[in-house]
Amino acid sequence: MPFERLSILGVGLLGGSIGLALKSASNPCKIVGYGHRPATLESALRLGAIDEIAPDPAAAVRGADLVILASPVGVFKQLIDKIKAELKMGAIVTDVGSTKRTVCRLAEEALPAGVHFVGSHPMAGSEKRGVDAARADLFHGALCITTPTTKTDPTALRQVESFWQALGMRITRLNPEDHDRLLADVSHLPHLLAATLIAVQSDPAFDLAGKGFFDTTRIAGGDGGLWRDIFLDNADNLRISITKLRQELDRFESLLKPEQSEHLRAYLDKSAARRRSHEEP
């Protein structure tokens, strides 16, 4: 661990879990936390996720070797503006956002020369929220996508990847455009379907919900503000994903006839086999 002083901006589920994971590995680095709610910061300190509370983002990043933006995606611009003049030469900034094009562009435009930005998307989380749900093992075995661009410093990239690996994560690299396009299909579309699936239920139908319904809609229990930011930031890709789903529903409906019985079964068998062929993380 080449970082002696870490700054976590936004000490919720992800930010708090990073702190707990580092502490549980007896890491000697000092962790400074900032967040907009004092009660959350006090909880994070009490739980041992951070060592010190900073009064504002600028103070939080002063002297930091690694700064982790762990707020909702919609707050990144504001945070970058508040910290850009305070970062030391050689500091590395990364983030935990679920979308990557915007944060990479913003950071590369705003951060001064000698400060390195590396986009990260640690794909861990939960429908639970806040630092009280933070866990030292949240990242263990999960995938972290790093999103280098042509401007990314190779040494900083390797250091950020080593950081996530130290927390137990597997690493995949994608450019920010591919990341946002693929995640729209495999993460953002499932989330919006879960939310719409809840919305279409009448009360009498919802009262009959079984285990399958609860599995299917679990992710929709997540934070509305956080997901609003993700959806708006990736709206262009998400519209394409929705269009693909509509076309798939057309196809499904065309099979929903007795004379298509064998094709309907083949369709369902194919999805079932594909689902089972991927091991759950």
Added chain:
Amino acid sequence: MPFERLSILGVGLLGGSIGLALKSASNPCKIVGYGHRPATLESALRLGAIDEIAPDPAAAVRGADLVILASPVGVFKQLIDKIKAELKMGAIVTDVGSTKRTVCRLAEEALPAGVHFVGSHPMAGSEKRGVDAARADLFHGALCITTPTTKTDPTALRQVESFWQALGMRITRLNPEDHDRLLADVSHLPHLLAATLIAVQSDPAFDLAGKGFFDTTRIAGGDGGLWRDIFLDNADNLRISITKLRQELDRFESLLKPEQSEHLRAYLDKSAARRRSHEEP
């Protein structure tokens, strides 16, 4: 338990679990099993889910006080035709099907006077399949919907409900039409969305699937033939459910704009709160 001799037609996950649940409660009734695959019946006998293997449906139901149709929905007609002449006076027939209009109509048309049919939908199950996945506690705490009609014998209805309650289930009554309409929304639509959601993924997207995707699509790992039968039997209601979902996607897309940010958040918050307000079974 007023039943001394039980017949289970179709000894898979549900049929097998019924047998195991009865045995674990040290129930003295004799359980005769029939299924079209000899290997499955041998497994069921070895696991203790049934006491005896019958060579055909007619032999399985001879002398039975309670007959449970536990095959896929699409096989019910054939089973009813094979057993109708063999049932003893006073016998009760029930089923475990996920759709109820067809089986209730078929049974009421075909079964002789003096034999009572009561439709049941024990809402337990799993994406796992077959008698090897059967569990004595599968039904515990889950909901069983009984679907009496104007022709249903009230004593038989109470006896069937007591039977499911003895397996640990809660009971709700619905008429077959309401059952199929509500289940299309809360069970069949989620299943088809899970299947279509898998189908729209490119291989590179699927490789990035995280816990949320696996939760959302878990039910689509279920048996294709079984679900094909359910979808075709409830196709009219399912088309209405799909239309409702399409309209909900329209609504969601209308909120996917920066100027609708507050409404988008309210939409997501509402679904999240509704999801969290229902306790998982």
